[in-house]
Amino acid sequence: MAELVVPFTDLIQKQRDIVDEAVTKNDSLFVEGPPGSGKTCISMHIVRALIGEEIVRPLVLIYNNSLLGYLKTSFEQLGITDSVTINTKDKFYWNLKRQFKIDVDNNADFNEKRNTILNSLIERDIDLSYSIIILDEIQDFSDLEWKFLKTLSNRFILLGDFEQKIYTSDLDKSTLLTTTKHRILDKIFRFGEMIADLVQIFSKNNKDLKSLVEIRNDTTPAILDCADTNEENREIAEIIEARRNDGGRIAIISINRDRLAQISIYLKEKEIEHLHVEKNKDFANYDFSSNTPVLITSASAKGLEFSTVIVVGFDEDSRAVYGFRTYGGFEENIYVCLSRAIDHLYILRNPNTVQELQNLKVNELDSSDSEDDSWF
């Protein structure tokens, strides 16, 4: 079983200081940092440090189901099972809507419905309180959501990065700064410089990610050019076979859900164990400490990290690519895929792969391994 919560002694001093400060000073905290900077890890350590010192009944709200399974497993490892409530934020509001029989206009759009629910909950002054509330990707919450959630606890850990804001949200950073202590994590621990170079191309902010990298390994991403999707499938099977005994978690990430379904069929034929869920909500109960390779969309992979990441299925003629190109978020999807990898990153391309990935080049520091066919 993979350990999800790294030991306290493995944190860097800055991270430890944030944990100590949050615990000893009883403050609410807003932790900002790039992907892989340890935001989620810090929040788990704060909770861990509170265990046995004060009553711990956390509410954790996140925005997608895959992180739900990951966090549930992490809390289980800390022994917090009965006292924690973890949910995606919208599901949490809609559950409350059912409990309190709140009427919404079925013809209204999603945001309007949510606002109706939240306004109604604020008016009702409901009997709900938590010792601490952790909100992930706080930059994607609305002002009204924040107003409601503030009624449920006196203590918050807010995690996010306003520079990576994807959705249009009216929550102003300064609103948070008036009520929480702002701490910045500016180092990336998840991946090395070579991956940072690739991720940078698709990053929305101007920070030089490579300069933030502080990593023990320097994994070179592998770009594998294939003749077609059949060859991609074969490559995926071979990579899984090679990497599955490494002990880390493997993800095959794609923007395109249909492509993942195809890959799953192929892996089943080859009797290669893997997890493929029809609906994202099924990730909620997936044990994220298991090492079973998982097929996951880039949207669901946000916030997660894997030892090995295989990026596939960014095909120009797919509906998903068309949709994201048209309605926005296409580059963010690539960004998410590439920035999930800890040890190994494989990018599979075929002649139909989008130009953005066709243009990628790995600037190999040492190409001797690939040219020399002799092992010793």
Place this chain on the structure above:
Amino acid sequence: MNYIYLDDADARKLFLNKYLSKSTFKGGSRKKTGVLSFHFGNNQKPIETMDSDLVFLSQFDYVNIDSKDVLKVYAKNYNVPVGFLHSDNKRKKSTLPFAEEESSITIDHKFLAIRRALLNSFLVFYGKGIPQIKQWFELYSSIKVLPDPFFELFQEIINSRELPTIKATGQLAKETKSVLQYIYFGRYLGKHFFEENNEKLDEKHKKWFEKLNPEEEMDVDKIPPMFKSIAEPIIGYNLAIKEMANERKRLRSSDYYPNSKSFRKKGEVDIYTIEFYQAFWTGSLKQDLDSYFHLADSASLLLAIEVRAYQMLNPSENINFELIDEAKQRIKKTKSDDKRSRNARFNKYCELVAGTKPEAKTKNDLLESINTYDLRSKSSLIFFLSNQKYLYRLKEIIGSFNDVENILLVYKYQFDKTSDDTDLNIDLVLGKLRRELSEYKKNANVEVLGKNLENLDDRDIVNNLKAFLKNHTTDKDFLFASDALEDKEIVKEKLWLGKALSPTPLFDENQDYLFVK
């Protein structure tokens, strides 16, 4: 000198590194306040080196700390057995140690890795029987330094926290981790021994090394000249790669994986030495061995291992150390005399072990102090409720005793599997109970918790009870009441309370042993 006195910074160093070097140690025959007093075990004293004095953690049988708060900091953050830490007063310290510390302690990763490596080699031989233990002591006596090319490699292992691999790029991108580690090792040997051959193994050595591929059956025969004197550590290294790959396979599969040793003994190599090195390399990476501490019978052995680890790193320092004979006698005697050696706990006897698990301690000692109906003078109340209709009982109790300032209500419920909806349902029930009680007893601090009886993991409720007790009461100054109808239920509630009275949070039921000398 029965004790040495260390300040917080030195104590941290000793706990984290398991040894401490100073020009001289201050000590005395009594424990002292304001410092940590480390009490030496039998016949122990600081070990003299050329320009400093050394102490190892295994030389001590306990440490006295004059504040329970400080004790908790050590117990919680420094992986020290609870029973190793003594404190006989409850003085609250206004400033905890380390709160104002500017720099963190430098960890001696090399020493810890060699300690783990040697300890693992011993545990492997110990598990096999008396002849093997004898072999281990012989190897201990003969292997005083790591053969020349391996010291640098050892540093690489420590840096990468695994047996190092080459980069999985180009043609190698789809090779397994064990092959990447094997190639790294082959290239490392080439770099070290064949500088004139472009740092590549020559044909004869390459041919021999190719037969040591950890993914295939190994053949160790016909050792080439340059590798003759170091064949055992080389073979041991490749077997370590294989062992670790098998361990990874085992973790992800219930299939049976054969023993990693897949070659027959050949006249040219010594099988015990190979096994020693295999265990040495794998052991260096087993972080959990840092949590192995000594008991009285194993103190001299662990000390022998720690001293040897220090010697390997500081070969120029002449350390006069004679304990190995005592260690030998004690271990052999224990192994042959005592059938307990067959039980799992004893086989891991160096571990953070021995004695009473919290449950046993609870039953024997703590429950007596929890008197259900001794109500009059209590300021805190814990009530276990399984049926909401009995909430009136709690109200009756509260109504009878004006002194109650803190109330903790534990609501027990049963769900096969909690879903997101049931979590929220319970949260709302808890919220309602809290409001009702807060309105009934307006001046009291009211906390409400849930416990799912279907969930066999008790850590959650125990740790929260612990927090309540810590913040609002002492172990005798609270009232405990319940609406449980069965004795079994009440016993379970008492057990939670009993566990909650132990000094540290419960993170792992299996490892939360108390240390007994």
